[in-house]
Each structure stands twice: as structure tokens, then as C-alpha cells.
Amino acid sequence: MYWSQGQVPGTMEDSAGVSVGAPLVEIRHLKSHLGETVALRGWVRNARTSKTRFVELRDGSGFVQCVVGANDADEASYELAGKLTQECSITLEGEVKAHPKTGEPEILVKKLELIGGSVDFPITPKDHGIEFLMENRTLWLRSKRQWAIIRIRHTIVKAIRDFFDGDGFTLLDAPILTPSSCEGTSNLFETDYFHEGSAFLSQSGQLYQEPGVPAFGKVYCFGPTFRAEKSKTRRHLTEFWMVEPEMAFAGLDDVMVLGERMVKFILERVLAEKQEELKILERDTAPLELALREGFAKMSYTEAVEKLKTLGSDINWGEDFGNDDETILMNAMDRPMWVHRFPKSFKAFYMEYDRENPDLAMGADLLAPEGYGEVIGGGERATSLDYLLEQIQHHGLDQKDYEWYLDVRRYGNVRHAGFGMGLERAVAWICKLPHVRETIPYPRMMGTLRP
RNA sequence: UCCGGAGUAGCUCAGGGGUCAGAGCGGGUGGCUGUUAACCACUAGGUCGGGGGUUCAAAUCCCUCCUCCGGAGCCA
Numbered sequence: 473m474y475w476s477q478g479q480v481p482g483t484m485e486d487s488a489g490v491s492v493g494a495p496l497v498e499i500r501h502l503k504s505h506l507g508e509t510v511a512l513r514g515w516v517r518n519a520r521t522s523k524t525r526f527v528e529l530r531d532g533s534g535f536v537q538c539v540v541g542a543n544d545a546d547e548a549s550y551e552l553a554g555k556l557t558q559e560c561s562i563t564l565e566g567e568v569k570a571h572p573k574t575g576e577p578e579i580l581v582k583k584l585e586l587i588g589g590s591v592d593f594p595i596t597p598k599d600h601g602i603e604f605l606m607e608n609r610t611l612w613l614r615s616k617r618q619w620a621i622i623r624i625r626h627t628i629v630k631a632i633r634d635f636f637d638g639d640g641f642t643l644l645d646a647p648i649l650t651p652s653s654c655e656g657t658s659n660l661f662e663t664d665y666f667h668e669g670s671a672f673l674s675q676s677g678q679l680y681q682e683p684g685v686p687a688f689g690k691v692y693c694f695g696p697t698f699r700a701e702k703s704k705t706r707r708h709l710t711e712f713w714m715v716e717p718e719m720a721f722a723g724l725d726d727v728m729v730l731g732e733r734m735v736k737f738i739l740e741r742v743l744a745e746k747q748e749e750l751k752i753l754e755r756d757t758a759p760l761e762l763a764l765r766e767g768f769a770k771m772s773y774t775e776a777v778e779k780l781k782t783l784g785s786d787i788n789w790g791e792d793f794g795n796d797d798e799t800i801l802m803n804a805m806d807r808p809m810w811v812h813r814f815p816k817s818f819k820a821f822y823m824e825y826d827r828e829n830p831d832l833a834m835g836a837d838l839l840a841p842e843g844y845g846e847v848i849g850g851g852e853r854a855t856s857l858d859y860l861l862e863q864i865q866h867h868g869l870d871q872k873d874y875e876w877y878l879d880v881r882r883y884g885n886v887r888h889a890g891f892g893m894g895l896e897r898a899v900a901w902i903c904k905l906p907h908v909r910e911t912i913p914y915p916r917m918m919g920t921l922r923p
Numbered sequence: 924u925c926c927g928g929a930g931u932a933g934c935u936c937a938g939g940g941g942u943c944a945g946a947g948c949g950g951g952u953g954g955c956u957g958u959u960a961a962c963c964a965c966u967a968g969g970u971c972g973g974g975g976g977u978u979c980a981a982a983u984c985c986c987u988c989c990u991c992c993g994g995a996g997c998c999a
Contacts (some may be wrong), residue, residue: 518957518959518960518961520958520961520962521955521958521961522955522956522957522958522961522962523955523956523957524956524957524958525958526957526958526959526961528959537958537959539957539958541957548944557950558949571957572957573957574959586994591950592933592949592950593949594933594934594936594949596933596934596948596949596960597937597948597949597960598934598947598948598949598960599933599934599935599948599960600934601934601935601991602991602992602993603930603990603991603992604934604935606991659997675999676999685983698999699998699999701997701998701999702924702996702997702998703996703997703998703999704992704993704994704995704996705994705995705998706993706999708997708998708999712999714999792998794995794996795994795995795996837999845999846999847999849999892999894990896999897999919990919991
């Protein structure tokens with residue numbers, strides 16, 4: 473079924489039995505229908521009544537003000553316009569005009585009909601607390617702010633897929649039900665699994681990407697991951713999305729180059745396609761434009777520790793960045809920054825070590841500016857079988873769980889590297905949100921499982 | 924898990940031992956020259972988070988439990 477640009481499927485009588493005469497259009501296309509009579513369907517965001525009545529309508533594609541004048545609309549429609557409640561669904565037709573003050577398209581309504589009523593919509597146009605909003609997450613999604621965030625999230629997801637697809641990567645989906653911890657570093661959700669007894673929800677697709685390297689050269693996975701950590705911070709979810717590319721014949725520097733290209737690809741897309749949404753969020757786009765334009769900063773872990781000390785942190789060499797170390801570091805930074813070559817001690821067992829200093833791991837994290845901190849973590853993978861066996865033992869892992877992983881080294885071993893980017897942290901930074909809980913439609917956190 | 928804060932109308936909050944259980948928003952009714960978190964008037968709406976205690980008297984003080992928020996830790 474095909475229809476012309478700006479039209480949506482619909483007939484003279486739509487499914488709700490409401491008569492529609494003029495061609496149905498989506499609000500996002502109104503600019504190209506100035507002067508025409510069109511029909512719209514959607515939900516009432518707000519309605520103001522004076523002699524002339526104003527209905528703020530949204531249809532998911534955008535927002536528009538509809539003007540119902542006593543002399544322009546028929547009597548029943550004018551009457552109805554005075555009784556509309558928040559979030560009732562309506563259909564209307566009228567002429568598309570430019571707003572006398574703002575110049576934005578608005579609708580001079582001729583006819584208005586109710587589709588579905590709405591009594592006492594809980595989320596009123598005033599302030600609400602986060603507890604209440606989270607309890608009403610399904611209804612909260614209708615708000616302008618959530619609309620903007622979720623649409624930007626969508627654009628970021630699409631940009632990520634387009635970036636890797638266009639760069640010769642093959643999608644290699646990683647399993648979500650796994651037999652054991654991938655990295656052995658964090659707590660996993662456990663569930664029953666037939667004869668195996670237990671299965672665990674994946675905390676990373678990383679180990680499943682490496683075997684894809686000899687098979688496809690460049691691979692990526694992009695799906696949900698799970699961490700059962702009791703973390704209660706602005707940057708933690710128990711269920712979050714991660715994109716994890718892995719490539720053959722690549723090292724630490726290649727990871728930083730790839731990650732930077734990907735982030736810039738994402739920024740370019742969002743800035744090109746989501747200006748309206750960024751404006752709704754009152755996001756100052758200057759830092760994003762700067763990140764897109766300039767090369768990302770680079771600093772070794774050792775340099776970062778020195779810098780942190782001058783900024784007042786009590787961190788010592790050998791310790792992982794604490795709670796606010798990333799924040800302190802990135803408040804002082806105007807663009808994303810790679811921090812590389814960490815002490816091996818707090819990194820995953822599969823990390824390659826630095827030939828120039830065996831105490832260091834060939835890892836790199838990308839920290840987002842404006843206080844956001846880590847969005848990407850990755851690096852070069854250890855290639856030596858003997859070294860890996862030693863690391864597995866050292867981390868208290870069972871070698872027989874990893875034989876399939878070690879085969880990557882046994883058969884056609886090559887240098888390879890990759891990274892993982894947490895989608896929600898990227899969305900939070902790009903939208904400049906104070907907390908990741910708004911970056912995903914239905915957040916799962918310690919203490920939040922509903923709705 | 925630890926530390927701190929908060930639970931009073933549908934929502935956001937004020938009131939902190941004794942004439943008030945209150946305001947704004949939202950709902951209802953009426954008014955209003957194009958409004959935009961519209962505005963104005965009137966109106967309905969409450970087990971002051973649960974339980975226990977102190978007191979002549981508790982929304983208010985004490986204990987306890989629950990929930991949420993912020994932070995720490997853990998982690999990415």
C-alpha cells in the first residue's frame with residue numbers, strides 16, 4: 473500500500489468511526505501543506521479556552537496548536553473544543569496557516585470530533601516528583617521531554633547500526649542466556665536452565681565477538697546486557713544496551729580511532745536530524761558541535777591520575793577511578809577524552825598487556841565531557857595462549873568454561889581489538905540528562921522493575 | 924549494604940505539641956477579544972506512609988517498619 477508524502481493511511485471513515493473528509497497528514501509534514509485543508513488525528517496535550525479556543529495537539533510525529541474560533545468552526549465543534557480534557561484523542565480538519573506571531577504552522581479548525589475521552593490524566597502540566605513519574609512511566613512517555621529523548625535514542629541506535637553496516641562490519645548477535653560470567657567481574661542475574669541447572673543473563677557480548685573475528689573479520693553485536701550490581705547512581709541501570717564491535721588485525725590505537733569515528737558519526741546524525749528534540753531538551757549544542765569538529769583528547773591513566781591529584785582527588789596510582797573522579801576530570805574537559813593503559817589489576821582477564829610495561833593493560837576508555845564520564849570501554853585483546861591461561865587462573869575462573877574462547881588463539885591467532893559503548897550513557901550525555909533513567913523507555917534499576 | 928533527606932488532597936508542597944488541616948495545579952461550574960504551564964471567580968476533594976509509645980492533648984516529640992530521593996560503596 474502506498475500513499476503520497478505527508479499522508480497516512482486512512483479513509484473517509486477511520487477505524488474509530490469518525491468521519492474524515494480532508495486528506496490525513498502527520499504533524500511533522502504540516503509545513504508542506506500551508507494553505508491547504510487537512511485532517512489530523514492525535515491526542516490533546518493541553519486545551520485553553522477563551523472566546524477563541526486553543527488545542528495543543530500531538531500525534532507522535534510532532535506538536536501543533538489548533539485554533540478553534542467561534543466563527544470558523546461549526547457549532548458542535550466549537551462546543552466540544554471547550555470541553556476537551558488532557559490526553560483525550562480527537563480528529564479534526566482545518567486549514568494550515570502560519571501562526572501570526574511565531575510563524576509556525578497552526579490549524580484553523582473547521583471541524584473537530586472526539587475519538588476517545590480521557591478523565592483525570594495523572595500527569596498534569598505542573599511539576600511532578602520522580603517517584604510519581606516513574607510509577608506512571610507509560611503515561612510519562614507521552615510528555616514532550618520524553619518524546620524528545622526517546623526519539624534521539626532512536627536516532628543514535630540507527631546511527632550506530634548504519635555506521636558499522638557501512639564500515640564492513642557483520643552483525644553477530646551474542647546470546648543473552650549464558651553459561652557463566654563473561655568477565656568474572658560483576659554480579660549476574662541467574663535463572664533456571666533445564667539440565668544445566670542455571671543460566672546467567674549476559675553482562676557483555678565481548679567473548680562471543682572474538683570468535684567472530686576469524687569468521688567475519690569485523691563484527692559487532694548490539695543488544696541488552698544485564699548487571700546485578702546494587703549500584704544506585706545516575707549512570708547505572710541493571711538492564712542496558714551496549715554495542716560491541718570487534719575487529720581483526722587491530723590494536724589499541726585502532727580502537728580509539730574507530731570509537732572516535734563512531735561517536736562523531738552519531739553526533740553528526742543527531743545534530744542533523746534532531747534539532748527540534750534538542751531544542752525541547754534545551755540542550756546547548758555547542759559542546760556537541762565542538763566534539764564533532766575537534767580531535768578527541770588523549771591521556772594515559774598515569775597522566776590522568778596526576779591531573780586528578782591537581783584537581784583535588786585523593787586517588788593513588790593503581791586505583792580505579794572513583795565515583796566522582798570521572799566527573800572531576802571531565803568537568804575540566806571541553807571534548808571527549810580517551811584514557812588509556814590502565815593498571816592491569818582492575819581490568820578484565822582478556823586484556824592485552826603493554827610490552828613496554830607489563831603492569832599496564834592495553835585498554836582505553838572514552839570519557840564524555842560536561843562531567844559525564846565513561847561511555848566506551850575497550851582495548852586490545854591478549855593473544856598469547858599461555859598468558860590467557862595464567863590470567864584465567866589468576867582471576868579464579870575455570871579454564872574448561874573458556875576452551876571455546878581460547879580456540880581463537882589456537883587456530884589462526886591474530887592481533888584483534890574492540891570496545892563496548894553503553895547506549896544509555898551516550899544518550900544521557902548527548903541529551904545532557906542528569907540521570908540515565910530517562911534514556912530508556914522502561915528503565916530497570918535496583919528497586920525498579922515496574923511497569 | 925552504609926550515611927543523609929523526605930513521605931500531609933489526584934499532583935507539587937506549606938504547616939513542626941493546643942481554633943483551623945492549608946495553597947497552587949489538576950477536576951467541576953461560570954466568566955473572559957489570539958491563548959500558549961493562559962487568566963479570574965466559585966466549588967468538590969484528607970485515615971497527615973503503617974504500627975507502637977510519651978502527653979490532658981500528636982500531622983507536629985520518641986521508637987520501629989515500609990517506600991522513595993540524594994550520596995557512598997560495588998560496578999560499566
